[in-house]
Amino acid sequence: MSTAYGLAAVSLVVAATVLVGTFGLRISRTTSDFYVASRTVSPLRNASAIGGEYLSAASFLGVAGLILAYGADMLWLPVGWTGGYLVLLVLISAPLRRSGAYTLPDFAEARLESMAVRRVTSVLVVLIGWLYLMPQLQSAGLVLRTAAGTPFWVGAVLVAVVVTINVLSGGMRSITMVQAFQYWLKLTALAVPVLFLLIAWRQDGSPGLGQDTPPAFAERTTVSVGADVEVRVDRPVPVVVHGRMDGAQHAGPVTLAAGEHRIARDTEITFPAGATVPHVSALPVRTDSEWAQPLAGREYPLYATYSLIMATFLGTMGLPHVLVRFYTNPDGRAARRTTVLVLTLLGAFYLLPALYGALGRIYTPELLMTGRTDAVVLTLPDRLVGGTLGDLLSALLTAGAVAAFLSTSSGLTVSVAGVIGQDILHGGVRSFRAATLLALFVPLGLALAARALAVADVVGLAFALAASTFCPLLVLGIWWRRLTVAGALAGLVVGGGLAGTAVVCTILGGPPGGLAGALLAQPAAWTVPAAFAVMIGVSLLTPRSTPAGVARTMVRLHTPETLQVNRGTWRPKQV
């Protein structure tokens, strides 16, 4: 891709974001008409805003990359990320809105009337937020490297700085219009190029993915390796190498023997047409027909699939930046309508990454060798369309990707900073500033220090952590009146502890092989039931610590607003 177009796209989106952030208030409507002024946010706009904040770099870039590498199993990611809203719709959205809570700690306090639960919830919100922010920043580094060839850290630092400016200037806080626009921008940025790509694919004779061979280079291809990688070659292949390989400097034809090879960064290798693509050692080698089959992706595929389904379906409700948006709905009914629309919008969006993944398998198999499968979305237009049109489409995709991690990072930072400021630093404008820096620069440090993992995998871990803590709290809190303070605390600590340990093991060390590795990489299937069991069990054992106002709270959560019932009212705190 031409660097100029990529840089132009990045700067355009960054400039637009900063401008909207700084002058954001100007575009909010000024009127003298009360009827206009007191119109609440419509469900469609609210749903677009949720989509705008929710569709992160993981959705925009990561899903396609994982589908390219692992195949049909990874389709569960977009399905789960959409399906999570179905669970949210059925079990959570309306009662949560009726509770009047703005953040998750608010809900915990409203339902359980306990400051201890509130504090534990706050800490978990911050941890989940950090875990979710980290891959956003990492993919920023990736996008900028693909688009403009900058070092990895530049993109991450750039996004962190832009988001800080934005959040501190107060503009991006929760302007629904801006967030709603982000959704449509992301959808356009992904949908328009895919049309061109599909046309190009048709003209190419619609090559399929049914062969029983691993992906191979269709023509003579030069691969340049961006970072040190270790690749596995199955059959000896004659190549031309410029750069360091296996510790020796090469500048000419070499025959790659079968086995492991270490390739240093900035090395260029030219493969002949028809050569099988060497895979990074971390990725499995699958034939195309295996790739298209379910349950053939990773080790223990059945367990991993169910665990993934559990994490994504149940984790969505625990994402801090999504839940605050529900407060904008005027009532529970509107919250439900919004959720239905979110389902529709996300369903439409998630059709696209699968197409990119499949096209990437055909046209950019060398990503399996460089290990940078997350870049597939950005690489395809150049490969498949080429020329100025290809550059423009790449620029559009780059812009969409930048918008994706800017909006998600802003939303997350605001939510996390709000919780840090209110519950940990105790209020005030100054503490919000300190909290913003804390909310953003801790994950920035992690992003720069941690080893490179697939974006969608880390986001998956954040979902698993949310599913093992907030899902039991919300579901039991809303639907089970015997939930007690002790039970909630125990469940949060056990679920958070187990899932947190799995997350730390996976990120720091990489999971060990075998069953233990599968259990740690996809912890949800055992941590979520454990958290539920502990929460229910301890609640049953401590019936005395049921909150005093549980009956009143339940009435408030479950009665439609139009019904005239006694929902209780404010009472001065017992001194």
Added chain:
Amino acid sequence: MDVALAVVAAVAVTGGLAAVPWWRGRRELGSPADRATFQTLHTASLAAPPLRAGLTEQGAQKAARHLRELLGSAALAITDGERLLAWDGSGDHHAEGALAHAAGPMDSGRTEVLGPDTVACAYLDCPVKHAVVVPLTTDDRVVGTLAAYGDDVSAGLIRAAEEVGHWVDAQLQLAELDRSRTLLMEAEVRALRAQISPHFIYNSLTTIASFVRTDPERARELLLEFADFTRYSFRRHGDFTTLSEELHSIDRYLLLQRARFGDDRLRVTLRIAPEVLPVAVPFLCLQPLVENAVRHGLQDRTGPGQITIIAEDAGADAVISVEDDGIGMDPERLRHILAGEYRGAEPDGEGSPEAAGIGLGNVDGRLRQVYGDEYGLQVETATGAGTKVTLRVPKYRPGVTASGV
């Protein structure tokens, strides 16, 4: 690995530092008698908080353990005269008898010592044979009993039980005090609930009357608006409403004011972030601010007055401001009014600045009651420089929910 080591080391060092004062504290405790006193005081302090909620089952059960430790008796029972609230110690099978043992002191209000004939059971090794039952009183009314059970009743135990009874009485008195303080705060909030001014009703009705012949259609519309306005303002239930409801009411209010002063004399600009419309705010908390702005915006001038109402989203809070470009107020005087020090005569009409100040003071008082002192009104004003009143409302506060119309 290094990170993990560093974390472990940090935790160990912090823990060690925290333990130092604790260890030093232990060494300097003084003579055995002193230590016994400290121990007793500490036990008493543990028993106090559960009793501060009054004689409840939960509180009594938590306190009973510590009270029994104070008395050193085999078992201890607390009743409220009708129910057994807590039984602590051995001999659980005596629990059902505790209510019968309490009957005497409940009636007489005097301590009773019960012997084995009423207390003891068939088990020989059961330590519950005698009982001292003391009444618990608040405001000279017997509200419950405290019974100490033991193998034998010494004069010391009787004395101790009576003393502990008095101590519990004191805690219950405090609980009563807390309760009345809470009731007082609630009553205060109710009393502070803004009232719409009788002058406004009078003026509106005369304005409408002036249209009845010249423009009956408009008179009808105004009358309906007036009806809606009063229905909202006079409603009895709920202390909170949503910002959008409050804005609707202000709209009606301004419509009536415009009819009175002439359409072109009052210009209103609104900039409302739609995100904060569902926020729950105290009932009629904007009304007095707008009333104040209208009064100041139009007083002593012939040209049009400008009122700007802005509601913004500020993270966990919503910030609402009402601004006018009128004559302003003397900050010193306003401070007195807001501090509740103004005790002038009854405000003599809609136009008086005192009336305005009282409206503001009312809103300020309610905001502070509900959300705490950091959420009071913020007024920027000077004589001749207009007035801007800003209020912050947290999006969520336990117990605060808007109730419908």
